[in-house]
Amino acid sequence: GFTVLTTVAFHVYDQCLALRKTLPDLRIVLGGVHPTLLPEEGLKNNAADYVVRSEGEITFLELVKAIYDDKEQEKIHIEGISYNDNGNIIHNPARELIPDLNDLPYFPYSFFDSRKEEYDYKIIFTSRGCPYNCIFCSQRPVSGKKCRNMSPENVIKIIDLLVDKYQQKFILFNEDNFIVNKNHASEICKHIIDKNYPPEINFGCQTRGDALDEEILLLMKKANFSWISLGMETGSERLMKMIKKGETVETNLRAVELCRKVGIPSIHGAFIIGLPTETREETKLTLRTAQKSALTMATFNILVPYPGTEVYEIAKREGNIISTDWSNMTTKSGFVNALIPYVPKNRTNSELKKLQIKGYLLYYLSNPVRLKHFFKYVLKMPNIFSLKGLKAYLKIALWILKLSVTKIIPTKK
Numbered sequence: 001g002f003t004v005l006t007t008v009a010f011h012v013y014d015q016c017l018a019l020r021k022t023l024p025d026l027r028i029v030l031g032g033v034h035p036t037l038l039p040e041e042g043l044k045n046n047a048a049d050y051v052v053r054s055e056g057e058i059t060f061l062e063l064v065k066a067i068y069d070d071k072e073q074e075k076i077h078i079e080g081i082s083y084n085d086n087g088n089i090i091h092n093p094a095r096e097l098i099p100d101l102n103d104l105p106y107f108p109y110s111f112f113d114s115r116k117e118e119y120d121y122k123i124i125f126t127s128r129g130c131p132y133n134c135i136f137c138s139q140r141p142v143s144g145k146k147c148r149n150m151s152p153e154n155v156i157k158i159i160d161l162l163v164d165k166y167q168q169k170f171i172l173f174n175e176d177n178f179i180v181n182k183n184h185a186s187e188i189c190k191h192i193i194d195k196n197y198p199p200e201i202n203f204g205c206q207t208r209g210d211a212l213d214e215e216i217l218l219l220m221k222k223a224n225f226s227w228i229s230l231g232m233e234t235g236s237e238r239l240m241k242m243i244k245k246g247e248t249v250e251t252n253l254r255a256v257e258l259c260r261k262v263g264i265p266s267i268h269g270a271f272i273i274g275l276p277t278e279t280r281e282e283t284k285l286t287l288r289t290a291q292k293s294a295l296t297m298a299t300f301n302i303l304v305p306y307p308g309t310e311v312y313e314i315a316k317r318e319g320n321i322i323s324t325d326w327s328n329m330t331t332k333s334g335f336v337n338a339l340i341p342y343v344p345k346n347r348t349n350s351e352l353k354k355l356q357i358k359g360y361l362l363y364y365l366s367n368p369v370r371l372k373h374f375f376k377y378v379l380k381m382p383n384i385f386s387l388k389g390l391k392a393y394l395k396i397a398l399w400i401l402k403l404s405v406t407k408i409i410p411t412k413k
Helices: 006-022 033-037 039-044 057-068 072-077 109-118 152-164 182-195 214-222 237-242 249-262 280-292 310-318 349-365 368-378 387-408
Strands: 029-031 050-052 081-085 088-091 170-173 202-207 225-233 266-273 297-302
Touching: 006 033, 006 039, 029 033, 029 057, 033 039, 033 050, 039 050, 039 081, 039 088, 050 057, 057 072, 152 170, 152 182, 170 225, 182 214, 214 225, 214 249, 225 249, 237 249, 249 266, 266 280, 266 349, 280 297, 280 349, 297 349, 297 368, 349 368
Parallel strands: 029 050, 170 202, 202 225, 225 266, 266 297
Antiparallel strands: 050 081, 081 088
């Protein structure tokens, strides 16, 4: 079984075809966002025998049981799978989303105990689904629009395990919007407070600006939330409406100020550049919005039109998708040798790459607190006073100097 993200799809297919040569009787199953959106791709090229669409826990279990019980012919009754039947791609009816996340077993962390130093245990998911309509999001076809939550009691049991057995000091609620249900988020915070964890145990989450108010933030601060990430997207109110975000630039900036007011140490803003119809001035406005805000961290991602999203359909209608090589579907095109998959009309690949690099340099070099956060949390740099740290910082300084000379400062002919 492979979980497939768009950026690694062709790499996974190559692995599958190599496996076929070695183990011709192997059953190969693909799941995750990319196969859910494009189930025929991995079946037509013979990389996979089956695709599990959308949420996979129950579907995959039924499929594995059918294979191991030698009743594979019963696949026609399994909801949520696609398969190749003698050259014909069959898509079975979709499976209903799992209504109660509490019916699922906890993640089996113990499977990794013998090599736990190689894995990152800090990430947990306590809800699925998002009711919003952002045109760039590819998660909705997998998790749906209806929000489903794990009970606060079960959430605390998982946190206890991560803190007590696996000595985690920072735990990240990694769903797109931790506060999509304010009552649910509040109850989790209250349970954390009641547990009275040691002060070094702290938490982080991702959410929206319009989900935050002073009441919930004070509760989160008391529960020792030290990191909050906001999907701020753009500095242009026009683009905010175009991407159907359902909130305003002003709402996001007010949320950042509220986080600062209650004393949240790390406030992260995620921005997108290269949105459909975005002008150069609007890109610069996004960079200035981040620069002038009270954020301690910011990321400037180049838009990726993932299959299945509204923005992908917009790009196709424009005939403006530069690259359909899935390996180019990276939000950090400015830092790698890859074509940007989509460039808005009247913009260029080179221009967007330069603006992305310029955004990072101007933002983090303008403020010592931001620079500290960048080295500590983004690059996870070692202590500068160690030999390893000194070498690492020197390498970065030389890299920044090179970028400044070759990409930011125009070269005179």
